[in-house]
Amino acid sequence: MNRVAIGILGTQLDRGISPERWDRWRPSISLFQHEDLLLDRFELLCESSARPLAELVAADIRLVSPETDVQIHEISFGRDPWDLADVYGGLHDWARDYPFDRDQNDYLIHITTGTHIAQISLFLLNEAGFLPGRLIQTAPPRGGRRKEAHGPGRYSLIDLDLSKYDALSTRFARDLEETTDFLKSGIATRSDNFNQLIERIEQVALRSKAPILLTGPTGAGKSHLARRIYQLRHQRGGLDGDFVEVNCATLSGDTAASALFGHRRGAFTGAQSDRPGLLRQAHKGLLFLDEIGELGLDEQAKLLHALEEKTFLPVGADSSVRSDFQLIAGTNRDLREAVAEGCFREDLLARIHLWTFSLPALRDRHEDISPNLDYELRRFAEKEGRQASFNKEAREEFLTFAQAPDTHWLGNFRDLNAAITRMATLAPRGRIRREEVTEEISRLRESWRRPGQNAVSESADLTKILSAGQLAEIDPFDQVQLAHVVAVCQRSKSLSEAGRELFAATRQKRKVTNDADRLKKYLARWDLDFARVNQ
The missing domain is CATH 3.40.50.10770 (Hypothetical protein VC1899 like domain (Restriction endonuclease-like))
Structure with missing residues (x-):
């Protein structure tokens, strides 16, 4: 050569x-x-x-x-x-x-x-x-x-070519692990998809100043992750300013424009002094706009201008103000649908859609519930100044419930945090027993029940395991019972476990208990078995 x-x-x-x-x-x-x-x-x-x-x-x-x-x-x-x-x-x-x-x-x-x-x-x-x-x-x-x-x-x-240097490669791998661990707040998450998502967010957070869009259901951790991204960039020298957070659902009318972009004294009734606005406060820092889909169209237009030109006009001002900030936006809505409905600007979506990350719901991360349980206990100890822990049986019972397919976790990590806080507070001498777990499970299920829903139990969707012809041959009365049985089977690890729950009252009165066989025969009545129900 x-x-x-x-x-x-x-x-x-x-x-x-x-x-x-x-x-x-x-x-x-x-x-x-x-x-x-x-x-x-x-x-x-x-x-x-x-x-x-x-x-x-x-x-x-x-x-x-x-x-x-x-x-x-x-x-x-x-x-x-x-x-x-x-x-x-x-x-x-x-x-x-x-x-x-x-x-x-x-x-x-x-x-x-x-x-x-x-x-x-x-x-x-x-x-x-x-x-x-x-x-x-x-x-x-x-x-x-x-x-x-x-x-x-x-x-x-x-x-x-750092790949030729084993020591450096090992060091960089360790640095990457420490960085992603920081973004996860030290939680040893086990979900491969979630861990890959955090690794990608880490790469973007340290290499790009472009806006980031975090999507996902309420309580999935968007606000917490945005703050961790800011802390990471602040530590690495990428940001010198403050972390400024606002929930756009709390802003409306003139107060929205004033809160975001500030105002001059006398701009409107009640404006007795100048107000810098949140965009100005975020200069050289990070602005987190949670629920950005709730922002008005006028505010969206001004935000787009601020992102592109680094300047904006406060309410009642004659001259522009400069602010160079990084934006992280959060939403639990599909902004593409919002654009189609005419309530979100397409040009703004294009501007903030460069880096979009969807945070999964807690119910889609069953393998991560256990490490998050430990994390919430540590948070409780730090906040309240006293330790709390589960006994073995109580922890197993709560995890069985928490990881069940029909456990919805509508509030996601907010629900989990509230549940741990309640159980730890009520636990005698900081030891959470089955009594606290049983009470908390009932409380959670009741909080998730909506008007018109069956108060006794959640029901499985029989159309996923039975054909229309098969369902037509089953009386509505039997359909209700079968749907409940299937739901219990789907959240149970084995036929025996499901049988124990379904026949809990009668099994105590019988000398010989064979709940699994009893349940097996019941499912066979409808040409079903435990494996098919859980496929």
């Missing part, structure tokens, strides 16, 4: 026209003075104003290494060579148009010359893959100043 070096002309270190220039160490020339570093081609980048110096350096390289083909490329760094955007843009444009051929060439990126901004830009372009290859850095001989140094000096190759 050919070896190709790419470097920026050093307008200070590479310069010199007198013969004495050979007595100084010049970084671009030094690349070609090493016997163990043979280069077939050198792409020398310079601005048009430095073309004469570039041609002189190219001529000197040909004297040192006649076999090297030196090509000069003029690029523009913009008006300010210390402006990262201009310098990066100029180098990016050149790299985009350059015909890289990694199958035939081994590329070395020289990062010793140029301003610090240019060196940073080369590093970033290499890391992003726009400048493929390895980095090479040169240095003058040890013990001498650059102007007095003689000889080729030293060079070192830097390979950013």
